[in-house]
Amino acid sequence: MSRLTRRVLVGGLAAAPLARPALIRAQSTSKPVRIGLLSDMGGPYRDVGGPGNKVATELAIQDFGGSVLGRPIEVLQADDQNKPDVAAALAREWVDSGVDVLADGAASSSGLAIQQIAREKKRIYLITGPATSDLTGKQCSPYGIHFSYDTYALAHGTGGALTRAGGDTWFFITADYAFGYALERDSMAAVKAAGGKVLGNVRAPLGTADFSSYLVQAQASGAKVIGLANAGTDAQNCIKQAAEFGLTKSGVRLATLLIQISDVAALGQGVCAGLSYTDSFYWDMTDKTRAWSKRWSAGMGRVPGVLHAGSYCATLHWLKAVQAVGSTDADAVAAKMKALPVNDFYNTNVKIREDGRVMHVMYLWQVKPPSQARYANDFCNKVATIQPADAWRPLDQGGCPLVKA
Template identity: 70%
Template structure:
């Protein structure tokens, strides 16, 4: 228990009224708790972090603040993008903290560890930060529901589009952990499936500041496309340094395989002009997303990205399932989550597959030239919509042991 949590507990105990002899006072119902294990201080803080708590709280607010006659509360902690820390926190929260469902997860390595704890303890895991497609592949769980994105959809959207457009030779700069490995693997498969060649790859440590040697190797490879299987601050650093090295001026196309709106804010629109990327959410898509984004931005300084939208979706869908089954029992709730369609401010009758994959539509976007923007954060123009049946890995190819085909 943290010092803040301990202080809150003791303060609450001190505030309890003394019961008169012979009089029993009703105790308040234990809240339904959702635990967010997030990156609060590392490279994924802006794309998830505190914004994920805001998104979860908006979902709870829109649901009415309670379920099963009990209030719903959110707890958040920094998993530090470490599997051991995240797993230990998840276990402590479930065993001793009364947490009913876990969400977020940040780095894929952390998410895979959280998923194993939730499998053992029978808790729903709303997966929004981890991107590896293994979450619903070989490492799938009956309690894991993957919202927003994964490496297969990101890779096949951008990788296929650029290869078909003439970018038929690739070199990869890849984050050296589960997410990067999966994104590289899935993009390589998309490139080769569309007639392209992979000329090489280099692995960069997480939270890396200097990409100069990796960019030199990429340029020397002669590849037409440099695929950046990176995320968060690592991606931002690599994009900035690629511009300094003049890669694009030399005719090389940069494939940013996971760009989020906060990356564009941090880098500046001019730096990002012309970048193509795949995403499942953009704040300026519809009247519904714009209204939701305004509420989010009333509490945060930047617009929401796909992870924030995914947290809102996942928490909302979990609460609906808990209400419908009348319990937080993970087996009953998981069955209901997969049986009913996902509907919210940006999903319309979307289903969750047997392996836990939420089958959103995906979108291929291009960053506008600054002169084309009509207001703050007007960054993206839609190139094409990728329907769910084309965006996501076919069920038979994932290797999920829950799937019987």
């Protein structure tokens, strides 16, 4: 066993409080079906995905019945460190050692690398962490299924709405890697389509702690809206420092193009009050989302976000397809996943397009002030419902070679 594999397995088991792979194997002589999660376990996206994605995956396995095709199900999780080379090496080694499906991916640059390995090795890739819309565009794969969100939907949901509401000049602070570029690109297009102008942009390295110089540049541009094309702790630091500088009190609006519940909880509802964002999931939407979130929270001590819900959704749908075709064969399972509607605790008869995009209903949310909160974690009001046809990039505009002309 290589040093890389030993590190992955040890790290994966330690990160998963609900996993009991040794016990599962002891109960059956059948070869386990193995799900491999490539996640951010210690970086800026740990809280929005990380260990919580494994808990969500295990809940899906539990709800499915604990086995498929008469075989136990084993979950592995490794830290891809948000590095494409690490993600690609782990994905290749796992597939070569018999992992049946790859999932998560964390940063978009890592996700694109995993997608390439999955294409070469003919393995399904359940994409939940990466946001770049290129995963269903020019770099689409017959084996890549993209759940939860992407940069196109985020940009058009938030960017378009704010521009039409009067925020017609923008400056972008952008994460300096594939995700940031894609979110900036898609947001600029949405702003211009809604009649706005982009006055400038600046790139900040992943993991930036001090955003002061970038915020000064943004303020000096005179833009009405500062678009944050970043996520995780990068977005948290940027929002917090903007509040410290008093930017929003000066009349500038912050467009948080990708924040999640964990960001609001970390920063505090008062700091985030008034921020708008687009998402397909919120823990407090319905009785079903509240019930599932209570189960997830029992293992994590906080409320789940969209990537956790997406991990559950992706795993459950893959298992249904595997059961339906009687095999883990990637070609057969991918075809069945696209033929079956997605149904779970927050999706009803959702279609998967031929480019791999899962056509969730999207929502525009606004963080309410603490004075309006009725109970713990009562963070958001729903501002608008965005139907799939309006939320996602038109099929003929992505450049996916799988799409027939």
